[in-house]
Structures are given as structure tokens and as C-alpha cells.
Amino acid sequence: MPRLVAGEFMLRAFELGDVALIQEASADPFIPLITTVPATDSLIEARAFILRQHSRSETGAGYSFAIAERETDRAVGQIGLWLDNIGHGRASVGYWILASARRRGIAGTALRAITEWGLALPEVARLELYVEPWNTGSWKTAERTGYEREGLLRGWETVNGQRRDMFMYAKLRP
Secondary structure (H helix, E strand, O other), X not given: OOOEEEOOEEEEOOOHHHHHHHHHHHOOOOHHXXXXXXXXOOHXXXXXXXHHHHHHHHHOOEEEEEEEXXXXXXXXXXXXXXXXXXXXXXXXXXXXXXHHHOOOXXXXXXXXXXXXXXXXXXXXXXXXXXXXXXXXXXXXXXXXXXXXXXXXEEEEEEEOOEEEEEEEEEEEOO
């Protein structure tokens, strides 16, 4: 796993010391619904989540980074580059930030770093990002980072047992 500098933050591999991050994220009303973060603050499940993140790059599924403060190494979120469609030159990006760390520009800083890095990979010509229409903070972050909204994908994703619409954003290699 590479380590990517992102302003005051570092995108790095998850560590077992990031259990507190996962436990806090598990209490968020939305993060466990759209990610693989457990919906319980169990220490065992938090550790299992972290170990699963390590396997993402090992299996070729993608890269799952903890977003950590460079000064303290305290993790405040997650961002990933997912390679499900890499055979078509496409990768997708997803991210979340702890509620206690939001409104500091962290998501945008991390998104810029992973976008630059991802588009420099020879096999990636296009990055895609999917955001529920109500998630204004997330789609504004995508737009501020240079992603363009390409449309609304109706019933695209199952969230909490229901099919949900998603805005689709993309950024192409220059």
C-alpha cells in the first residue's frame, strides 16, 4: 500500500490502532449502511474490518486507505480506489469522514490526493464516484475536486434494503 500525502493528512494503510475510528464510524446513522463498516462498536468486528481492508490490495479489489492527521496519525475517515471495472479502464472512488471531523475540508483534500494518484496509474483512464442526491456535502466535495456530474442512475444501489438513486460523477485522465 502506498502512503499518499494529502495536505495536513496522510492516506495510509489501516492499522490495528485505528479501532477507535471504526467504532466511532459504526455509530454513524449512514456509514454502516453504505460501507462494510460494522453497525456495532464491537472490538472484534472493528479489528475484522481493518484486516479486510488489508486484503483489498492483496486480492486486486482496490486500495482502502485510512485518512489520518499527519501530525498525530489519528485516523478520521476512509477513502478507497476500487478496481471492479479496471478491465474497461475505469475505477471508482468512495469516502467517508467521521461526523466529529467533518467540515474541515478533509474529504476534498483526500479526494484530490487519491484522484491524482489514481489517474496516474496506467490502467486508469476514468474515475467514477456515486453519491445519493440528498448527500449535498459529498456531491459538492466531488464537484469542488473537479468531478463532473454525468447523470442520475435510478435504482442504482441497494442501501438499507432499498434501491436508491445515485448521482454519477466522473473525472477523466487529462
